[in-house]
Structure formats: C-alpha cells, structure tokens
Amino acid sequence: MTLTLLFSAPDRLWPAYSAALPHALAEAGIDAQITRETDNPETVDYIIYAPNETLTDFTPFTRAKAVLSLWAGVERIVSNPTLTQPLCRMVDDGLALGMRDYVVGHVMRHHLGMDAHILGLGGVWDQVAPPLARDRTVAVLGLGALGQFCATALAEFGFKTFGWSRSPKEIAGITCAHGADGLRDVLRHAEIVVTLLPNTPETENTLNAQSLALLPKGAVIINPGRGALIDDDALLAALDTGQIGHATLDVFRAEPLPATHPYWSHPHVTVTPHIAAETRPETASHVIADNIRRSETGAPLFHEVDKKAGY
Template identity: 65%
Template sequence: MTPNVFFTGGPEDWARYETPLRDALAAEGIAARVSPDCPDPAAVDYLVFLPGTVSDFTPFTRARAVLSLWAGVETITGNPTLTQPLARMVDDSLTEGMVEYVTGHVLRHHLGIDGFIGATRWEKAVPPLARDRRVTVLGLGELGSACATALAALRFDVAGWSRRPRRIAGITCLSGQEGLQQALERAEILVLLLPRTPETEDILNPQSIAALPPGAVVINPGRGALIDEAALLAALDDGHLGHATLDTFRTEPLPADHPFWQHPRVTVTPHIAAETRPETASRVIAANIRRAEAGAPLLYRVDRAAGY
C-alpha cells in the first residue's frame, strides 16, 4: 500500500520542502503520496510536522508516526491527543550550524572582539590563551556534546553538565545538583544547550547567575525559557554579567519593545544558530518512513516522559 504523507506546514514551507522531500523519498525507494492538504486525516500514515500547525492529533487514527522537522519538541510532547510515536529532527547540518555559531561567539567573547570594533584609540587588550579560558556547556545531548568537543579541540578548558551522567573525551563531565553548582562556578563563558523541560525552565535564575564568576558571558542558542529574563537583565545592569548573546526567546519574533534590543550588553540574533535545512532534513524524514514501513524502530524517537 502506498503511504500517505501529510506535510503540516503552510504554502511557504511547502514551497521549500516539496522537491527535497519528494526526491528524498524517491531515493529511499518509497512511492508515497505527499501533500500539504489533508482532506481525510484518517487516511494519513505519516505526518511531517512543523510546530504551530496541527494541535489535535485525534483524527489521525491510522498515522504510524509524527516526524518533526525541529530538534526541539517541547511544544508537542505534553499534548494529550498525541498518541502516535514522535521522532525529533537530528541532522548533521543542524549540528554543524550549531557548532559554528557556538564556537564563533565563544571566540568572539574570548578574544574581546567587540572592544575593537569601532575603536578610535590604540589600546592593547591581550586575551588569555584558550587553554586558560574556562567554558561550560549546559546540556550534553547531540548538539551540546558536539559543541563541547569542538571547543575542547580549540584547547578551551571545557566542562559540560547534563541531568544524566555522561562521559566525553576531553570534557569534564558533571551531573546532578552539586555538579551544576560546580559547572556554574567555573563558567567564564556559559553556553546553554539544554532542552526545555519543567526541570530546565529558568535554570538561569538569580541563584544560578550569582554562582557565575563576575564578568561571565552567557550564550543561549538553546531555548528562551531556560533564562529568567528579569534576573538576566538585572545581572547585566549591575555588572555581574559581562554580556549575553541570545538566539532564542520566550516570544519569537522578539517584540520590538523588548529591553534586549536596546541593552548595550546584549546581542540578539534571530534564531539562526541551528536552522533546519530542507535538503538534509528531508533525507532524515525519508529514512524514518522507510524504517517504519519495514517495521524497524524509528530513529530519534522521543522519550515522552523525559521530554526529549
């Protein structure tokens, strides 16, 4: 039977994904019917899912999987109507983009590049070597471990923290509440790459910010809800934090009147650190449909209890 694949995005998303998705399915030998239209939800076998589209999965009684195009799935894991298996997006291009973003901004802050842009006087400010700069990555999943490893390869002194114990060559791996305190206390540059869960929301709060060294820099390409925004702004205002480079926010696009835009110690980037790219993401989707059709386990299936 030819599977029916429902692409849940709108016309603009479909225009970007139609050809790559059809090509990827053909390359996997799958003769599927793929459409952004869904006249009969009960006839759908797979949903290629973009957050913010379908909210009630009850009518999709035949669906064998919901295949997300985003790495983050926090907006869907708690949906009580979602009884179908859910797979998140894990794609090498997402990882590459995140590694480039994180290493670029860590190097920017490590070298003090902002201080030289627009300079009009000869003032030497020699940074330490990378081996003398302590960087902490909160979150050691696919993206966090890749970023930590890349920074260690540049000889930064890197520690990582995760909820569950991890072992990564060249990284000081910490876990648990005591480990979190140690991770924060050493973080001259802090990178947030945790998923959003009830346990991680507002993990950067007045208490955890106070544990950071004076002048620490925060880089958040993870999730906006990881940060207590009022606490972050207060720490930037009083000088305890040196700078915050933020790529994700509780409300996106970031409202024009948000104080982050005008703050001299905040850099806003418009959620560009790890963008899903249609050509490579479509191959991941097609591979999962092939596996499901063959009765094999889905790649990157979400643990609904853990939230990722």
C-alpha cells in the first residue's frame, strides 16, 4: 500500500526535504507519496509538521496515525485541542551534535575567559591562568535528550557537572538533582548555568530574581533552550549589579529579538540568533522514516510526546 504523507511546514524548509525525505523513505522500504496540499485530509496517513499558518486544525485528518514534528520543541502544537493524533518530537544526531557544539563552545569561552583576550587587555600583562575544568562547576538545567548529551560532553571535558530535572534522573558522571530543593542546591554551586528545559507553565521563569540570587556572584548564564525560561527583567537587573557576570542567549520570548530590546546593547550579554541547534534535513528525514516504519509494523513510536506534561 502506498502511504500518503503530508509535509506541512514553512515553505523555506521544503527544498531541502524534497530530496532528503524520499531518499530516507526508500532506504526504509516505505512506499509513500508526499504531498503539500490539504485538499483531501481524510487520505493522509502521516503528517510531517513544523509550525505554520496553514495547518492549525487537525480534526479533518481522520486517518492520520501520527504527527511527526521536525522540531525538538513542541510547545506551539502540544496544547492544540484539535490534535488527537499521537505527536512525536524530533530527536536526531544532527540536532544533538549542533547543541553540544554550541554549549561546549560557549562554556569553554567563559571558562577560559576568552573575551578579555579577544577584546584586548589594553596593555595589561595579566598572567593569571584560568582554573582547570575539574575546578569549575557547570550546571545543566533540563536532562532530556539534549540536556543529557550536553551534560555528558561537559563531564568528559572534566568539568564538575551538575544536572537538574523536575523528576529524578541517574546519568553516569553527572551529579543529578531534582525538585525545588535540588534546584536551589545546584544553583548555589554553579559558576556556569546552561538552560535546556522544555517550555511549560512549570518551567517558565525558572531563572528569576530569587533563583539568580542563589548563584555565586559573577556566574554565567547560557540559554540555548527556551526564551521563557528566564525572567528578562530579573536577568538584566542581575547583570547590572554584577550578580551575573555574563549571559549568552540564543532564544527569546519574541523572535527575531526586537531591535530596541536592551539585550542588544548590554555590555555583558551575547545575543546569538537562535542558531544553537537546527534540525538537519538529511538526518531528520531518517528519523521520520524510521518512525513511520515502526508505526506500520506495530512497534511503539519513538519520542512520543506526553501531551499532559507538554514534552
């Protein structure tokens, strides 16, 4: 039987996937036709999805067996009341490797104090060397697939690595904590904090005036997770007092970040334009094809979202 797959995503994504998806499907032994039209929703077997204005009502897709997201984050779709089909988030090597590279790069930048040398020492011959990685404490907030991958990479570099999640986790080489008390304990130790939590009502403003005050003075924040994890006003205030030494931010509540936002001009903020990790069509297409193959053979879907939890 030939399956019908709806590719419902922004137009800019289609050129790359138009070649990668058929190739991955063929390798997986899946006979499928890919459409971008929604004229016959009752004939669609699977929806390959990234947030767009065209598809907001999933009700007509009565035959669809799953919605397969191209994004790791699903906050823009998970609460859609018309979504009754199983929803799977994107977890793939390309996404994880990109996030690891970003996190490790910026942690090393702040650990080594590279900004001082890049910006110029102004003639001051300061020979104070940075500590070894084993003497620097880094915390990763959020221990999902990406958080675990990044925390493990940091531990392999030798950093004293803490991890925090809402529920208990055990990860080799990582000192794991959970719950409100665990978060407070982790923050009291962390000289560099990486935020990789999902965006849910429970995680909004995880870093606020109270939690930022727990950090050692001069701590660094790196946020490639979600903009809503940080109370922006509280972070700016903490930066102004020196409680937070620097913030490297890749995600924001409004994107693109408005030109008038104070992050752009703050001397202790680095803005990167949501580039920490991106879904790579070549690898993502194989994840999509593999999940369709599993579904068609009666196996459980990979990376299915718990809609009540929001991730």
